[in-house]
Amino acid sequence: xxxxxxxxxxxxxxxxxxxxxxxxxxxxxxxxxxxxxxxxxxxxxxxxxxxxxxxxxxxxxxxxxxxxxxxxxxxxxxxxxxxxxxxxxxxxxxxxxxxxxxxxxxxxxxxxxxxxxxxxxxxxxxxxxxxxxxxxxxxxxxxxxxxxxxxxxxxxxxxxxxxxxxxxxxxxxxxxxxxxxxxxxxxxxxxxxxxxxxxxxxxxxxxxxxxxxxxxxxxxxxxxxxxxxxxxxxxxxxxxxxxxxxxxxxxxxxxxxxxxxxxxxxxxxxxxxxxxxxxxxxxxxxxxxxxxxxxxxxxxxxxxxxxxxxxxxxxxxxxxxxxxxxxxxxxxxxxxxxxxxxxxxxxxxxxxxxxxxxx
Ligand SMILES: Cc1ncc(COP(=O)(O)O)c(C=O)c1O
Numbered sequence: 001x002x003x004x005x006x007x008x009x010x011x012x013x014x015x016x017x018x019x020x021x022x023x024x025x026x027x028x029x030x031x032x033x034x035x036x037x038x039x040x041x042x043x044x045x046x047x048x049x050x051x052x053x054x055x056x057x058x059x060x061x062x063x064x065x066x067x068x069x070x071x072x073x074x075x076x077x078x079x080x081x082x083x084x085x086x087x088x089x090x091x092x093x094x095x096x097x098x099x100x101x102x103x104x105x106x107x108x109x110x111x112x113x114x115x116x117x118x119x120x121x122x123x124x125x126x127x128x129x130x131x132x133x134x135x136x137x138x139x140x141x142x143x144x145x146x147x148x149x150x151x152x153x154x155x156x157x158x159x160x161x162x163x164x165x166x167x168x169x170x171x172x173x174x175x176x177x178x179x180x181x182x183x184x185x186x187x188x189x190x191x192x193x194x195x196x197x198x199x200x201x202x203x204x205x206x207x208x209x210x211x212x213x214x215x216x217x218x219x220x221x222x223x224x225x226x227x228x229x230x231x232x233x234x235x236x237x238x239x240x241x242x243x244x245x246x247x248x249x250x251x252x253x254x255x256x257x258x259x260x261x262x263x264x265x266x267x268x269x270x271x272x273x274x275x276x277x278x279x280x281x282x283x284x285x286x287x288x289x290x291x292x293x294x295x296x297x298x299x300x301x302x303x304x305x306x307x308x309x310x311x312x313x314x315x316x317x318x319x320x321x322x323x324x325x326x327x328x329x330x331x332x333x334x335x336x337x338x339x340x341x342x343x344x345x346x347x348x349x350x351x352x353x354x355x356x357x358x359x
Contacts, residue, residue, distance in 0.1 A: 002348055003339075005325040006137055006166060006300045007187040010343040015190060018251040019244075027247050032240050041235035044246050047253030048197060051261055054175050059205055061227040062241050063196035066090075066165040069182035070097040070131075072198055075219035076208035077159040077180065078103050078129035085116045085143075088136030089328060094163060098131070101218050112331070115141045115295040118150055129159045135167035137187075138328035140302025140337060141290045142167065145174060152177045159204050165196075167299050169342055170269045172262045179204040185245060188265075188299065189252065190343035195245040200224055256342070265342045272340050272349045273298035279353045285309050286356060289335050299340050300325075305359075307333045313359035320355060 003010050022028055030036050045060050054060065063069045074082060074097055081104040084095040098105045108121045115136075123130065130151060135142045151160055161180040164173060169188030173181060179201040186193035208224040211217035221238065230236040256265065280286045280303060289302040305313070310333065317324050327335035338352065 001321050001323060002351075003323040004344060004348065004352060005323055006337050006339045007184075008193050009187055009190055009339045009341050010348075011190055011192065012343045014255065015248055015252060015343075018248050019192075022244055022247050028244055030243060032236060032243060037243060038234050038236065040243070040247050040250055041241075044250035044253060045231075045235055047250055047257060048199075050257050051253055052173060052175055052199070054199055057202045058175060059200040059202075059224065059228055059231070061198050061200065061224070061231060062237055062246065063182065063184075063198050064194070064242075066163065066182055066184040066196045067093070067097075069184075069196050069198045070094045070163070071101070072219055072222055072224075073131070073159075073161040073180045073182065073204075074098050074101050074103060074129065075222075076211070076217060076224050077161070077204050079207075079211060079216055080104055081106065081124070081127045082129040082131060083107065083121075083123050083127045083158075084130075085118065085121070085132045086110070087115050087141050088112060088133065088138040090137060090163065090165065091131070091133035094131050094133060098129075103129075112139050113141075113289055113291060115143065115290065115292060118143070118147045123155060123158075127155075127158060129161065130155055131161045131163070133163040133165075134171065134173075135164070135297050135299055137166040137300055137337075138302075138331070139289060140297040140300055140335075141295045142171075142297040142299065144294070145172075145177070149174070149177050159207060167297075169256075170262070170265050170299050170340075172266050175199060185249060187339070188341045189249065190341055191245055191248050191252065195242045195249070268342065268346075269340055270298060272344070272346055273301070275346070275349050275353055276301055276303075276338060276340070279356055283356060285359065289331065300337055301340065302327070302331070302335050302337045304335045309359050310334070310336060313356065316355050316358050317352075320351070322351065322355065324352075 082098040084107040086109040168183035184196040185191040325337035
């Protein structure tokens with residue numbers, strides 16, 4: 001069965017081989033304080049640094065999920081007030097995390113199907129943390145790198161955090177242009193669920209330390225300084241990490257870096273997206289849920305159709321050993337989503353397009 005679900009997403013045969021190897025080589029049983037762990041973890045962290053061209057002075061830490069990374073960003077780096085761009089379910093969740101941590105929360109919210117105009121946002125001077133979700137997985141809306149760069153230039157002193165959970169592995173983020181980036185691995189990275197990564201600028205790191213000194217850091221045990229105390233030199237973690245996923249990540253990044261890195265993944269994604277776009281533009285049964293063309297996600301496009309057409313499409317897909325990503329929440333019956341991730345081949349997308357023609 002082939003899955004085009006947006007997460008957990010398709011796992012390639014190579015990753016399945018890596019998983020078997022992890023079992024066969026006894027990697028599942030190694031100590032997270034061993035030299036072997038350090039070697040594997042270093043390979044994963046340095047592989048990610050190379051893949052995203054992460055500057056040397058930026059920190060990288062493991063998390064258990066993207067949701068935990070939201071808590072780490074707010075807990076470590078927001079003193080008083082957090083501003084959120086809300087255009088879907090997970091940007092709303094990020095805002096809720098800030099509310100639960102008792103921050104003053106301001107936000108710019110648009111109806112599902114639209115995308116915020118970052119230039120129109122009114123962000124007060126008292127705000128010290130800004131959050132943006134790069135790719136809204138629930139609606140298929142995507143911001144551009146220019147939007148993020150605009151925020152960086154306009155608000156240089158605030159901590160700017162970007163959730164790249166559903167665009168990671170594909171979108172060539174310019175890491176210097178924000179303070180915190182995070183994602184989990186079960187989407188674009190095509191790995192089993194259960195781990196996230198957070199990338200932290202020196203400015204965000206120093207702010208976390210300052211808030212700790214003032215007794216205002218709400219990250220609990222997981223302050224950035226605590227994470228770094230284990231990460232530096234030994235690439236370890238304060239608690240027992242997901243060694244299995246760290247191994248799979250290291251292997252995947254080695255392959256990706258050898259074959260052209262993120263630029264290759266990005267170009268492949270655009271090429272596959274063209275097939276989807278061509279089908280949607282000529283097949284009157286389907287349209288993109290997001291209206292402004294420039295905001296349509298090429299990574300997780302969300303496609304709208306009559307619920308009857310979608311029932312038929314899901315049934316045809318199932319018969320052909322294909323699982324489609326259903327719509328999210330209130331969009332469940334009237335949309336479907338496509339994981340145009342690196343693990344999904346051009347032939348997989350061609351198959352989907354053929355089936356859309358039969359629905
Ligand atoms: C954009 C975005 N952010 C955050 C999350 C939450 O990820 P996790 O389940 O790894 O915490 C998701 C999950 O779908 C997501 O799509």
